[in-house]
Each structure stands twice: as structure tokens, then as C-alpha cells.
Amino acid sequence: MSIDERSFRKALGCFPSGVAVVTTTDAAGRPVGVTVSSFTSLSLHPPLVLFCLDRNTRNIDAFRDGGFSVNVLREDQREVSIRFASRRDDKFEGLAVTPGTTGAPVLPDSLAVLDCVVESVAEGGDHLIFIGKVERVDYQAGGQPLVYFRGAYATVDS
Template structure:
């Protein structure tokens, strides 16, 4: 018998999977104290049409997710090409990520970021443990899609639009 190959290292894993372009979302909610909370998320996908379900993955080390999990609800904000600064604000840990940003409270108790291409309001249907992340399944309550503009994409550590790379300032 041949011994199984060792698992790839973290750098090789990031390099190979970084070649998969992904859209960028910000997952948000309003915590129990009435404050908005959220984090940037590339690991988002539709899961089921019947019933309508979505999923996202969040690191177990997230400081924002525990504030949101107890509410039982979240919104996924699909970022537009011009929202690179919004992504950066939500990609950091701690601080007031909503400072200086325009957003509205949805009727479902989540935060909708102004200018997003779409928002998906959900209730938490299930949470699964998977390595150093959690897989969160959401039952879709309401959708809002807006026309105009393309998505903000992430590929190999840089931002792109559907037409070209976005220069990093």
C-alpha cells in the first residue's frame, strides 16, 4: 500500500484556490443591542430553488458572526464594482465597520448597504461545522435586485470588475 499524499500547505492551497474568481458580499444583521454588524464574505452561493436557500461560510474566529448568529437573521449584500472601499471596511476585524457608510435597516431587522447590486434577507436555517469555518444555510425571506453596474470581483488577491482590473490605491 502507498501512504496517502500529505495535505497541501496553506500557501499552496491559497494560491490554487485564489485562481477562482468570486463575487464579494457583505453579510449583515442588527445585533441584540440594536447595532449593525457585518463582515466581508467571498464564500457565498445559492443552494436551493425549492425552497429558496443560500449559504455562506464564516471563519470560526469571526468576531462579527457571534453578534449576528443570536438574532436568527442576516442579509447578504452583493457588492457593486464601485464598492471596493465598502469591502475593505468589512474585511477588517473590530471597530465600527459601518462608520461613514450609508445603509438602511430592513423590515426584517438586517442592515442593507446602499449601492449593493442585490440584497438577500434570510433567517438562519442551519449551521454546520466544517474545519476552521462554519457553513451557514439561510432560508430566503425577501430579495431585492437593482439594475445598473457590474459586480465587484476578487481574483488572486486583487479586485476586478466584469470589464477589467480595478487599480488598487
């Protein structure tokens, strides 16, 4: 049975997901970041998380080795998500980032940050699956997440 891509995307869009920016540095030490909604926990013991990137993602090789930070965005960080989803070169301009434990850039005001080292990279169709071992966590006790649902940003009403 063949599934058309449009219907598949529409069905997947019915599942609300959090929005995060995954950051790292390239071989020259320049910061690299991309918006993802394909982030999830994988294991508590050991603490593992995963995210997926399209094989055509710009600077994808920077994520293969070393460390990365998952910056879970707050509901008021929609512009940050849009910035890191773009192809612009100056994604970090004007942001007061700090280095995480692994050296990956940490975005200011994130709802949560998970600083990770790459455990493995697997192939999954037209995407790569990055599995990271969590080395450090930080989170805000208050605040609401930015959510993506049916092709648009949304917020959680608690």
C-alpha cells in the same frame, strides 16, 4: 497526501468570486458586518443561500440567530469591502443603512440584496457554514459586480 496551505490558497484564488458584505445585528441591536467571498446559492425550492465564516471571526455569534442580509457589492464599492474586511469598530459610520425585512442592515447601492433568516449552521473544518432561507430579494438591473481573483479585486468586462 498533505497539501500545504499556501498552495491550497493559490489554487482557490484561481476561482474568481463575487464579493458581498453580510450584515446582522448583535444581541444589543448594534449592526455587525463582514466581507465574504464564500457566498453561493444552495437551493431554488426553497430559496436557500450559504456563506462561510472563519470560527475566529469577530462577532460571529451575532450571525447564529435571527436574520442577515447579503449585500452583493458593485464594482465601485471596493472601499466598502475593505472597510468590512477590517477589524475596525465603526464599519457602519457614514453609511445610510436601512433595515431589511429581518431587521438586518442593508447597505446602500448594493448590486443585489438577499434578506434571509438563519435556517441552520454547520461545522466545516475551521469555518462555520451559515445556511439562510431567503425572505426578500432586491437587485439592480444594471451595474457590474466587484470580483476577487488571485488575491486582488477585479471587475467584469462584459
